[in-house]
Amino acid sequence: MxxxxxxxxxxxxxxxxxxxxxxxxxxxxxxxxxxxTGHSHEESHTHGHGVDPGRGDAHxxxxxxxVLQKNDRLAERNRGYFKAKGLLVLNVVSSPGSGKTTFIQKxxxxxxxxxxxxxxxxxxxxxxxxxxxRSSGVPVVQITTGTVCHLEAEMVAxxxxxxxxxxxxxxxxxxxxxxxxxxxxxxxxxxRVVLLSVTEGEDKPLKYPPVFxxxxxxxxxxxxxxxxxEFDREKxxxxxxxxxxxxxxxxxxxxxGQGLEAWATYLVEQHRLARSxxxxx
Amino acid sequence: MHEISIAQSALELAVTAAxxxxxxxxxxxxxxxxxxxxxxxxxxxFAFEVVREGTIAEKADLKVQVVPVTCWCSNCQIEFSSGxxxxxxxxxxxxxxxxxxxxxxxxxSLEAS
Numbered sequence: 261m262x263x264x265x266x267x268x269x270x271x272x273x274x275x276x277x278x279x280x281x282x283x284x285x286x287x288x289x290x291x292x293x294x295x296x297t298g299h300s301h302e303e304s305h306t307h308g309h310g311v312d313p314g315r316g317d318a319h320x321x322x323x324x325x326x327v328l329q330k331n332d333r334l335a336e337r338n339r340g341y342f343k344a345k346g347l348l349v350l351n352v353v354s355s356p357g358s359g360k361t362t363f364i365q366k367x368x369x370x371x372x373x374x375x376x377x378x379x380x381x382x383x384x385x386x387x388x389x390x391x392x393x394r395s396s397g398v399p400v401v402q403i404t405t406g407t408v409c410h411l412e413a414e415m416v417a418x419x420x421x422x423x424x425x426x427x428x429x430x431x432x433x434x435x436x437x438x439x440x441x442x443x444x445x446x447x448x449x450x451x452r453v454v455l456l457s458v459t460e461g462e463d464k465p466l467k468y469p470p471v472f473x474x475x476x477x478x479x480x481x482x483x484x485x486x487x488x489x490e491f492d493r494e495k496x497x498x499x500x501x502x503x504x505x506x507x508x509x510x511x512x513x514x515x516x517g518q519g520l521e522a523w524a525t526y527l528v529e530q531h532r533l534a535r536s537x538x539x540x541x
Numbered sequence: 542m543h544e545i546s547i548a549q550s551a552l553e554l555a556v557t558a559a560x561x562x563x564x565x566x567x568x569x570x571x572x573x574x575x576x577x578x579x580x581x582x583x584x585x586x587f588a589f590e591v592v593r594e595g596t597i598a599e600k601a602d603l604k605v606q607v608v609p610v611t612c613w614c615s616n617c618q619i620e621f622s623s624g625x626x627x628x629x630x631x632x633x634x635x636x637x638x639x640x641x642x643x644x645x646x647x648x649x650s651l652e653a654s
Contacts, residue, residue: 318568318654323558327551327572327646409543440579441543444646469627470579473640502627505636 274404275419277387283418331445334413338420338448342431348375348531349431351411351447353471354455355464356437359481361389363455363514364432368398370517370524375429375531380419382411382436389434399423410441413448429531439464443471450534454504457482458491465496465503472503477510479523484513547580547646548588552598554648559597564653567598571650575608577643582607601651610643 275283326332342349354360361381368377378399381390390402401419403411416433425431433449435442454475456464459482465472472478478500486493493511500509508526512519551572559567570589574580582605589603613620614630620641621631628638 318566318652319564320650320652321558321562321564322650323554323648324650325554325558325648327547327554327648329554330550408546412546444543444547444578444580468579470577473577473628501636502629505628 273406273408273415274402275415276390276402276422277404283421328444331413334417335446335448338413338417339450341417342420342425342448342450343534343537345425345428346535347425347428347431348451348527348534349433349447349449350451350453350527351433351435351442351449352453352455353435353439353442353475354437354457355439355460358437358455358457358460359514360434360437360455361392363479363481363512364434365393365396365398366514366517366520367432367523367527368393369396370520371430371527374524374528376427377430377432378423378425378428379432379434380411380416380423381434382415384409384436399428405436409436409438410445411435411447412445416447430527439468439471443468443474451476451530453477453479454507455479455481456496458486458489458496462492462495462499465499469503472500472507475504475507477508477526478504480509480511481514483511483518484516544580544584544588545592548585548603549592551603551648552589552592552596555601555651556597558648559651559653562653565597567596567601567651567653569602569604569652570598570648571604571606573606573608573645573647573649575643575645576610577640578646580646606649608642608645611641612638613641614638 352360352364364379371377379393380401380403381393382403382405383389384405384407387402387404390400393400401422403415403419405411411433420431433447452475454471456478458480480496497509500507510519510523510526512523514520551570555567555570574582574585585605586603593599593601610623611620612623612628614633614635616635617630617632619632628636630638
């Protein structure tokens with residue numbers, strides 16, 4: 261952390277258990293890679309701890325810059341890089357416990373050789389999710405964010421540099437379990453996939469509109485428990501249509517496999533589209 | 542935590558802009574925050590008080606202008622505001638409106654000397 265201005269207060273991020281700062285995503289960012297906080301320490305800090313000149317000669321400076329422009333720029337860089345590699349990239353977002361990891365594991369299994377899948381997993385702590393995925397033979401990189409409640413484009417760039425992307429068709433990014441913060445951070449994905457499980461209640465899309473609005477696909481998971489939870493399917497779908505009116509909706513059970521073939525077929529088609537766009541450009 | 546990293550990014554932009562104009566003190570930052578960003582202005586202000594310590598903005602105020610949601614219905618060619626963040630067009634009652642405002646997260650201006 262920079263002692264002078266407090267930048268880097270969000271702390272150190274680990275990738276596969278190594279401090280993220282040791283991993284330079286050369287393949288993605290080139291030689292101009294920025295520090296994790298993106299703050300160049302070559303700049304001089306003229307913090308002026310001396311006499312406060314007061315506000316007498318204060319003037320207004322018009323800035324009009326997006327606060328997250330750095331993340332947005334890095335996300336675009338990721339997107340271009342992934343496109344050049346012919347990858348379809350998903351950013352999977354949900355509440356904790358909606359079943360993201362099982363869903364991703366089963367998605368990779370159902371796809372089999374149709375799309376070769378790799379995963380980047382974000383968690384506050386532990387690499388349990390990565391271990392689960394790795395045990396099923398899927399290439400996985402874990403990002404341990406420490407205290408950060410979401411993934412950022414720069415973390416994804418560093419994590420992606422640890423995967424053999426040339427031997428993959430589909431990169432699935434499992435975001436930190438949280439329906440608020442990840443909505444604001446573009447990672448460079450093609451599709452944002454929001455998971456909702458039947459145990460969470462029908463009004464979840466109404467409670468978290470930004471993330472549901474940003475979804476290209478919504479997965480209603482744990483359909484095998486629908487009856488036990490007295491899940492109101494019609495009401496959920498109506499709420500989703502109100503908030504995520506442009507999203508494709510898939511009703512699945514990752515545990516039983518129900519609905520996963522339709523989802524896999526959709527991904528194969530999306531990969532074909534992403535590839536043909538990449539070639540035509 | 543989300544607001545901490547937002548406050549920090551805003552502060553970095555402000556310090557860069559202030560220094561570029563030769564200023565040594567920042568007195569106020571003005572942010573425009575859309576309702577759809579999910580950012581809570583109170584939490585952002587609290588976070589700003591933490592990150593501004595020891596910087597040229599350590600005595601600066603943070604003013605947050607909340608930008609409401611505005612949608613555009615391409616069927617009816619009208620713009621409408623939606624209080625409940627729902628995209629139903631008040632005329633045709635379709636749900637396919639596009640978001641025009643509400644996703645802003647911008648450092649509009651600052652006061653510095």
